[in-house]
Amino acid sequence: MQENSRWHAFENADQIAVAACQQILNAAERAIADHGMFKLVLAGGKTPEHVYQLLSQADTNWSKWVIYYGDERSLPADHPDRNSVMASQAWLSKVSIPSEQIHTMPTEIGTELAAAFYQPLVSAALPFDLVLLGMGEDGHTASLFPGHQQNEDELVHAVYNSPKPPQERITLSAAALSTSHEVIFLIAGGNKQEVVKHWQQGADLPVARILPENPIDIYILREYLQTPATSDLSPDYCCQQGYALDSANQHHDNMPG
């Protein structure tokens, strides 16, 4: 498990979405004040959809936002299972981010070609301001799956044997996803309790290989956190909404500034 991690436990996915949306907007404000733009990497899957819907209602300087994707499925550009289609329908089509600042992964041109196309964009963008990620029941994140080998030098990988359909995808590498001022994991949906336990016990999972310099924020359903043995019970472990637990077992405010 990442040494530096802040676990934010919530009762339901709606609360996760509200808190994550607030952290994203705060990060945008800071980044725009600091260097005039906000470089955000989007997560795929289902969990972020509500965050994106909330963002579509936000009042922020959209002209300064630059959007990248952490991964994309190799499907036609308008396929409903594309991560870009979900993000567009929930959010991006409803706000005024200039279209040239929305960098979709063009997997419709072919997996290998799309990875080669995206690599220089990522290289020019690093470091990102914020990377959003999900996690699957097997500990995958973006399209980095357990047991898959990647060339360490690549920023973008072509994936041909994803256990989660479709088999072909492209994904940013763990190194690229780690090169960000902030990283937020959104963990809800499905049966993720076991894999969270393995992650916390130090298993070598893709999710554990995201290692930015700053602490990561993990927004997670409380039900996924283990109930410790009675002798281990401490008020710190049983976090309440409004408080979080970091990896050193210390409470801090749940809304990072």
Ligand code: 6PG
């Ligand atoms: C994808 C992903 C993937 C996803 C997780 C969690 O394209 O499928 O980016 O890594 O984020 O599988 O997905 P859920 O939020 O739907 O559980």
